[in-house]
Amino acid sequence: MHFVIIGASRGLGAAMVDECLKLSDAFVIGLGRSEKREIENISQWELSGRFRYHQVDVACEECRAVLEDICKVLPSEPVCVIFNAALLDPDVSDDGDLVYDTYHATSMVVVVNFGHVLDVFGSHLRRNNGIVVGISSTIVLAPLVQEKMLAYPASKAYLTAALRSLRMLWRDQVRIMTVLLGHVGNKKFRKMPSWIVPSYETTAKKIITATQREFVPSRLFYPYATAAAYRLLGLVPDRISSVIFRRIRILLRFAMMLSMTLDMIECGELLDFCDMLECEEMM
Numbered sequence: 439m440h441f442v443i444i445g446a447s448r449g450l451g452a453a454m455v456d457e458c459l460k461l462s463d464a465f466v467i468g469l470g471r472s473e474k475r476e477i478e479n480i481s482q483w484e485l486s487g488r489f490r491y492h493q494v495d496v497a498c499e500e501c502r503a504v505l506e507d508i509c510k511v512l513p514s515e516p517v518c519v520i521f522n523a524a525l526l527d528p529d530v531s532d533d534g535d536l537v538y539d540t541y542h543a544t545s546m547v548v549v550v551n552f553g554h555v556l557d558v559f560g561s562h563l564r565r566n567n568g569i570v571v572g573i574s575s576t577i578v579l580a581p582l583v584q585e586k587m588l589a590y591p592a593s594k595a596y597l598t599a600a601l602r603s604l605r606m607l608w609r610d611q612v613r614i615m616t617v618l619l620g621h622v623g624n625k626k627f628r629k630m631p632s633w634i635v636p637s638y639e640t641t642a643k644k645i646i647t648a649t650q651r652e653f654v655p656s657r658l659f660y661p662y663a664t665a666a667a668y669r670l671l672g673l674v675p676d677r678i679s680s681v682i683f684r685r686i687r688i689l690l691r692f693a694m695m696l697s698m699t700l701d702m703i704e705c706g707e708l709l710d711f712c713d714m715l716e717c718e719e720m721m
């Protein structure tokens with residue numbers, strides 16, 4: 439199967455490239471703005487002979503020509519297009535002002551690019567019973583945690599709603615899966631248990647495995663605990679759920695710090711750290 443992964447240069451996108459290439463018949467076409475030299479595993483991917491990378495900003499109109507070139511070389515068989523690209527930057531300042539450039543760029547990645555993807559790949563997907571995977575977020579269920587973001591949750595809601603409509607419009611022609619993710623990837627949350635924050639690798643495996651099932655699920659919630667919490671909190675008024683979210687975050691931070699301290703004690707690093715502080719005080 440051919441996979442087109444939009445946003446493949448790092449994070450979950452890169453982990454999905456790794457996971458796809460484990461399938462012996464997979465050919466992967468990845469897109470991203472990063473230069474090839476900035477991509478960690480690219481030499482390994484290219485060595486497989488089953489990976490091609492296009493450096494392009496998918497929020498720009500020029501991206502369309504790149505997508506058309508990709509579509510021309512796709513075989514007449516089911517292809518899986520994974521819409522993963524997103525910008526996760528805050529677009530509201532501490533004073534509450536809109537940071538317009540970030541707001542615009544974040545919206546464009548989804549709004550402009552998703553339209554191009556559907557327009558360019560649409561007939562191929564419908565003719566060949568293709569698969570569309572949209573990487574969304576649990577933030578659309580209870581959009582309260584990342585308060586400094588406006589366009590990000592809005593763009594995810596847009597993607598989720600568009601996929602929902604498409605599922606009806608392209609029924610029996612294209613298999614459509616919306617992935618609603620909670621926190622994933624251990625960059626920021628290294629000390630969290632994996633059932634709360636699973637790694638990019640585990641998440642990628644879940645997603646790619648689901649695309650290989652005979653019946654591709656229409657929605658995939660992951661990790662399950664976060665998804666369940668967001669679904670429940672989505673039912674209560676926003677003011678209340680935001681207070682609950684804040685409390686949960688404080689608790690999680692505390693648990694993370696405790697676990698790091700215990701690790702340091704176990705490795706003797708805490709004593710070294712205290713010795714170092716004492717020495718500095720004496721100087």
Ligand SMILES: NC(=O)c1ccc[n+]([C@@H]2O[C@H](COP(=O)([O-])OP(=O)(O)OC[C@H]3O[C@@H](n4cnc5c(N)ncnc54)[C@H](OP(=O)(O)O)[C@@H]3O)[C@@H](O)[C@H]2O)c1
Nearest residue numbers: 445446447448449450470471472495496523524575621622
């Ligand atoms: N991580 C989480 O906790 C989490 C939670 C919920 C949902 N998600 C969703 O999961 C997906 C992956 O998240 P992540 O943590 O892997 O994010 P990430 O590390 O920021 O990766 C985003 C990817 O999108 C690409 N991208 C962004 N803007 C682009 C543009 N204009 N043109 C081309 N490529 C672009 C980036 O490549 P370049 O920088 O090379 O352009 C990168 O490959 C996103 O859709 C995100 O919304 C993540």
